[in-house]
Amino acid sequence: MKSPLTQIGKQPSDSASISDVTEVDTVDLEEFARTRIQTLIQQDFGGHDLARLVEAVLTIEAFVCERKPPGADGGVDILAGRGPLGLDSPRLVVQVKSEASPVGDPVVQTLQGAMTRFQADQALLVAWGGVNRQAEKFLETTKFTIRVWDANDLIESLLRCYERFPESLRSELPLKQIWVPVTEDA
Numbered sequence: 001m002k003s004p005l006t007q008i009g010k011q012p013s014d015s016a017s018i019s020d021v022t023e024v025d026t027v028d029l030e031e032f033a034r035t036r037i038q039t040l041i042q043q044d045f046g047g048h049d050l051a052r053l054v055e056a057v058l059t060i061e062a063f064v065c066e067r068k069p070p071g072a073d074g075g076v077d078i079l080a081g082r083g084p085l086g087l088d089s090p091r092l093v094v095q096v097k098s099e100a101s102p103v104g105d106p107v108v109q110t111l112q113g114a115m116t117r118f119q120a121d122q123a124l125l126v127a128w129g130g131v132n133r134q135a136e137k138f139l140e141t142t143k144f145t146i147r148v149w150d151a152n153d154l155i156e157s158l159l160r161c162y163e164r165f166p167e168s169l170r171s172e173l174p175l176k177q178i179w180v181p182v183t184e185d186a
Contacts, residue, residue, distance in 0.1 A: 029180055038151055050098040051077040053158060054126050056169055060161040075110035090121040103127045105134040126154055
């Protein structure tokens with residue numbers, strides 16, 4: 001008999017017992033939820049809309065943000081800074097790439113150029129699909145100026161501050177926190 005946890009969305013039968021739930025074939029609920037969140041974001045926040053999620057995270061992290069309109073942006077989707085006017089350090093340029101494939105070295109180099117152009121202290125590259133090997137090599141020389149968030153990093157940041165998102169954004173990305181028991185093997 002399959003464990004009730006493997007049948008997501010179905011109610012366990014009246015005859016299901018605790019021993020059924022603790023069988024080896026249970027689903028990793030955290031991984032299942034993270035995959036569903038990733039799919040939902042890919043479907044509903046493609047293209048420049050992903051920058052709205054990044055802007056929300058940065059705003060909650062005490063940055064004053066200016067999101068650039070869609071289109072040719074020269075490597076900048078968001079300008080962000082601290083302080084009441086967003087002029088204090090650290091000042092960030094943020095490039096957001098929603099493609100599922102890894103981005104390459106030219107994107108990173110363009111972002112580095114944008115740091116100089118906008119007199120930013122640091123840069124954040126949000127690359128949903130991560131970066132390729134050439135970009136990784138280039139990024140090894142920019143440890144103190146450029147950070148990369150892939151899909152997992154963005155989701156982690158989003159979950160950390162989700163409760164403080166504006167209601168309008170939470171209605172577009174409806175999530176609910178649940179508590180589950182942790183087994184000794186977990």
